[in-house]
Amino acid sequence: MAPEFLTMTHEIMSKLSPSEYLAQLKAQQKVDPSPALASVMAELDSLDMSDLSAPAPEEKPAAPQNTPAPVSATRPTAKGEAASQPAGSSAAAGSHHPANSPLPGNAPTPNRKPAAARNDSYLAELFDRVSNLLGEDGDKKTAYVPKAPATLDEAGLAEDDLERLILKFLLSKGASSGRKICQQVRLPFGLIDPLLKQWKYEQLLDLRNSAEIGDYVYAITDLGRERAKRYAEECTYFGAAPVQLRDYLYAMERQSIAKQMVRETDLKRAFSDLLIAPEMLDKLGPAINSGRGMFLFGEPGNGKTSIAERVTSCFGSTIWIPRALGIDGDIIRLFDPGVHEEVETERGEGIFDLTGLDQRWVQIKRPTVIAGGELTMSELEVTQNLQTHICESPLQLKSNCGTLVIDDFGRQTMPVDELLNRWIVPLEKRYDFLNMPSGKKIQVPFDQLIIFSTNLEPKDLVDGAFLRRIPYKIEVLDPSREHFVKLFEIMAPKFGMTFEREAVEYLIETHYTAVERPFRACQPRDLLLQVRNFCVYKEQEKVMTPEAFDFAVDNYFSVM
Incomplete structure (x- = not known):
């Protein structure tokens, strides 16, 4: 070492x-x-x-004139420190560090x-x-690890914010213990318990019976129910307490993809399940380290989407994101199980949460968000459900600190120019502006590796100004003959077959070389699937034969 x-x-x-x-x-x-x-x-x-x-011995400041020198060199206890601190000293007052700050x-x-x-x-x-x-x-x-807040101020929440969440939860649930209420809003019991007792005093809640040590079952009263209904008309959300924008911005800066440097070994690990030329890896590595963007272009079926999906795993790390953001009364859901893969971590519960983690945050693998031809402009903006008044975050926010793949670029229902105009400034400045339902405009990080995957020539799709902002343009070429044969060898066991080189050579000479048909990386898999289905139908052993390949080619290339 x-x-x-x-x-x-x-x-x-x-x-x-x-x-x-x-x-x-x-x-x-x-x-x-x-x-x-x-x-x-x-x-x-x-x-x-x-x-x-x-x-190690610590340097101690000179004692004030009227302060007696310590009589022992033993380490003081926490209580002793507080008692021996000179009145008015800066150490006694302490210095406040905001939550999550180093x-x-x-x-x-x-x-x-x-x-x-x-x-x-x-x-x-x-x-x-x-x-x-x-x-x-x-x-x-x-x-970066989000620390559990010790006060409401550290959490960036007011009592009114929690009153809205908890009363709406109890309106739906009827009654619940303090511990389960804490689990619902993802906050420490020490912050919630005094509020529950206060709301009982205000007759918004009532006690049903005792629960765990120091805990009770709370039920909503008629007065609390009326107030909860008014809150639900404004917004029906009653999940995890929202995280403030300032804390989210700090977390994204600490976990920025720009700080992740990929080495050749990382790339080989991420692409270990793909047969990919070393020259292609050498092109991808610097593009990934740029953290900005790239075009992957080439003929269909050569693995552009497969490459894009594996790029994020090169970083080999996880990030923390809030379950929801709170911005001037609007709730934006950020964590999306459809695109985010949660990493199981030790999580405390209720009164006995000793993890020290802010449970409002969730640890996920660095995200890979893929948008295809169905992409619309509304998915790039904050959208609010008109019935629930809950806001959904746009794709670029969900993909922060990860990868955003625009698949089949140029075939979206929205015009290409519209998409380019929307992103030309964020690609340059690395931040984006989002319009909130309240009319407020907020600035958020635009911190992801954007991959545009297309079967078309980039220069035929976009102008030079946009191409300049995408520094890497990588062509995914057709596989070589050797590469093509190797793909059959790799895929055969996955279909329960033994690799037969003679049959594959027959296929290449008869159905590729003779008719000048180009190789595509997806074809070995697709043709072997046809061969397997042919053998099952004929009740034959699953074997690569010239006859089976003739049948597969006739089906597969009949209109190609």
């Missing part, structure tokens, strides 16, 4: 004892079993950490406190230390 690794380890151990650090790192390894973290664990297990058992790199190391005192800031600081330890080549999943 490099010497700088050991130096960094000593710096980290000055803030945590070795046992604390190893315990936390092992816990993180269960959540994140990445090769980089496994390597770090193996290295730590082999180190002699006896010299790190005590924290600690400054040159900030003095705080005195060690019990985990309960350190609370959520301790968890985020630990993640930052592990990220620093792994360096640039480490897994990026721990680069």
Whole structure:
């Protein structure tokens, strides 16, 4: 391991004892079993950490004139620290860091406190230390972790916002325990419990019976029901409490695709299930690292869509996105199970949520959003359901920090010029403006790799000004003869067949070379499917034969 690794380890151990650090790192390894973290664990297990058992001495500011010097060099407790702090000192007042913001790199190391005192800031600081330890080549999943808010102000919510959500939930449910209400709005019990008691005092809720320790079952009253109905007329949403735009912008900046550098090994891993020429990988790699956009063009059936679908997996990491955004009273649903793949993580429940995570956020694989010929202009704008008044986010917002694929570009129902005019500025500036139903215009990141996949020549579709903003134009060529034969060899076992080179050579000479028919990457799969169906119909063994290929070609190319 490099010497700088050991130096960094000593710096980290000055803030945590070795046992604390190893315990936390092992816990993180269960959540994140990445090769980089496994390597770090193996290295730590082999180190002699006896010299790190005590924290490094800290520089202490000179004591004020009337303040007695400490009588012991032992580490103070959290209670002792508060008691011994000089009145009016900046340390006593503390400095507030907004939720999810990292600690400054040159900030003095705080005195060690019990985990309960350190609370959520301790968890985020630990993640930052592990990220620093792994360096640039480490897994990026721990680069950003949303911390559970300690106050409503940190959550960016007002009591009125939660009143609307919870009363509408109870209007639908009738009655629920405080724990289940917390699960519904995805907020800590400590924030919700005082509000429930306040609303009981205001006669919006009533107690049915006790539930878990310190919890009760709450039912909505007639007064609460009337108020909930008024709220439902404005918007029917009562899911996870929304995240504020400022927190979303910060998260996107921390997880930006522009910060993800793809290496050749990453590309080979992502395309391991495709037979693709090394020259094509060498073209794709720099285009992906640009984080801006590319054209994939070429004849149909050569794998442009398959290539586009695998690009995102090159980054090999996950991101956190909010389930919903709240912008001046409007609720925008961002998490979409149809395009986002959730990553299972340890999630706490109700009163006993000890994960330190903000449950309003969901961890997903970097998204790949594909829009084909059905793409319309409305899918690129915030749309509001007129019955529920819930807003849906546009495709470019759902694909932030991932990949947006415009498949069959040029064949959309909307004119190409209309799409280009909509995106020409975002492609250049890397941000977009969205119009809200309230009339407000908001600025959001336009932070995804955009891939335009088309069977047409890009220069015949768009003008030079737009082509300039898409720096990479990559042609997906027809496979070579050797490549074509190899595809049959790869696909044969998937159809329960044994590869027969003589039959494939017969197919090529008779039905390709003789008639000057070009190879297409999709044809081995399609022809073998025809051969399998022919053999099943004839009740024959599934074998590649000239007869079977003659039948398949006659069906497949009859109008081509």
